[in-house]
Amino acid sequence: MINRVIWIVLDSVGMGEMYDADKYGDEGSNTLGHISKSLGGINIPNLVKLGLGDIDTMEGIEKCSEPLGSYGRFAEASVGKDTTTGHWEMAGIISRTPFPTYPNGFPAEVVDAFEKAVGRKIIGNKPASGTVILDELGEEHIKTGKLIVYTSGDSVFQIAANEAVVMPEELYDICRKARKILTGKHAVARVIARPFVGEKKGAFTRTPNRRDFSLEPPYDTVLDKIKKSGNNVMAVGKIEDIFEGKGVTEAVHTKDNMDGVDKTIDYMKTNKKGLIYTNLVDFDMKWGHRRDVKAYGKGLEDFDTRLPEIMNTMNDNDVLFITADHGCDPTAHGTDHTREYVPFIAYGKDIKSNVNLGTRKTFADIGQTVAEILGTEKVDNGESFLNRISD
Structure with a gap:
């Protein structure tokens, strides 16, 4: 029985333009695909083994004949393409009204x-x-x-x-x-x-x-549901900030991606039940916005080399989710985020291998699935896919 979710967000690692990318000026964007094409490929064998390259429409990533994980791609139902919108939607909040932006500066x-x-x-x-x-x-x-x-x-x-x-x-x-x-x-x-x-x-x-x-989330997310159920919500990186501490039971900030992996593993070793929720921000902050294709590719490879350590630290009752919150195609014009589908991978002892979830309509399906896994109240949006990936 699964009693802990390790949920890692690779900040900005999108996988191709969404159906409405033209409304955001992001036609043709593809963070993973364009990085791989620009570099002549990226060496991420562990993500490949989990099924990253087998996700529908994935470009530039090798397929695996027998992926160890379940996988799919997720569309964002919210209006926007930023960190807060993406993370809130994952946790159960769909934002129908965009946050204000200031292309001419603040009044x-x-x-x-x-x-x-x-x-x-x-x-x-x-x-x-x-x-x-x-x-x-x-x-x-x-x-x-x-x-x-x-x-x-x-x-x-x-x-x-x-x-x-x-x-x-x-x-x-x-x-x-x-x-x-x-x-x-x-x-x-x-x-x-x-x-x-x-x-x-x-x-x-x-x-x-x-x-x-x-901003504080306008209503309860899956983090609040988990906390109210008596389980732990351990936030790594800027997760605590994104949710303004709401629903978080303990948190640690990080210096960079590798420190984020270290802190995630440290929490895993405590064997506390509940959720470990990690954001690895360097992909977005250091490489996506700065349009540094080479460093972005190296960052993906560096994370991949740490993935076996994460997997080997997992207990039999753990499940690992890996996803993203939006795109930030380093080959695109400008320096802003890009409106993209995001990849999703699930892995664990009780997770079926080689299950293709196809294209899901909202990031909130992840939060709803986490709620079902941990036996909490449902969140307000999304449909659980637990029956698809686990017996």
């Missing part, structure tokens, strides 16, 4: 309220790449103490500050004040603290002290 009513609340002026206030805007405004920020505020194609209010000018804890407090201001029609999905170090243009580097301050 005066937001900026004035923010500057008054934090006692500092801002510079920037436009959509930008996080690394580019540091080179553009980092020196001015250090000289004046003004905060670098910027956004992207996502619903985010990002605040960058040099750790020698504004300590991370102070920056987090500034973000909390911004979060209180950004409500109503300006309720962005996330306020993000972006600490960096360095003294001059060309030498600025963002640190692992990033924190996300999300």
Whole structure:
């Protein structure tokens, strides 16, 4: 009997344009397929053995004659293509209204309220790449103490500050004040603290002290259902931030993908029942948005080399889910996320091998399946596929 789910989200690892990608300007996007094509293939034999290449319409990934896992691809029913929307939908919330975005920067009513609340002026206030805007405004920020505020194609209010000018804890407090201001029609999905170090243009580097301050989910997710049932919800990486701590019983933040794998394995070794929910953000933050195809491919290979360690640490009563929350095709124009189907793999002693789930209509099917596995109340959206993958 399964009593623990290890749920790993490979942030932004999409697998091809969704049926409505044209509405988002993402026609032709394919994160996995284009990375593989650009690099002449990627070496991920363990994911191949689990069935990644056997998912319908998967491009650039080798098929396996006898996959060890069950597999499929999932469409996003929510309006949007960002981290919060994707994770909330997985956990049972379908967002019918998009979060606000600011292609022309934030309006005066937001900026004035923010500057008054934090006692500092801002510079920037436009959509930008996080690394580019540091080179553009980092020196001015250090000289004046003004905060670098910027956004992207996502619903985010990002605040960058040099750790020698504004300590991370102070920056987090500034973000909390911004979060209180950004409500109503300006309720962005996330306020993000972006600490960096360095003294001059060309030498600025963002640190692992990033924190996300999300909206609280509007109603209970599968995380809440699990917590209320008396089981554990162990959050790794930015999961705690995405859900604003709601439904989480314990959490740990991470420095990078490999640290995320380490922390996941550490939780697995505690043998606590419930859910271990992990986000590996480097695919998105370091390589997808920066359009670094080579590093993205290497990151996939690095995760694949750690996969046997994860599988060997599993108990007989564990199930492993691997999926993604959206795409971020590093070969696409711009630097934003891409509206894509996401891959899904399930593996464990009680999981059937070589079961093709086809195309599912919503990420929420995953959360509904987790709820059934752990015997909690159902979530509000999605259909469980547990009967398809397990006896």
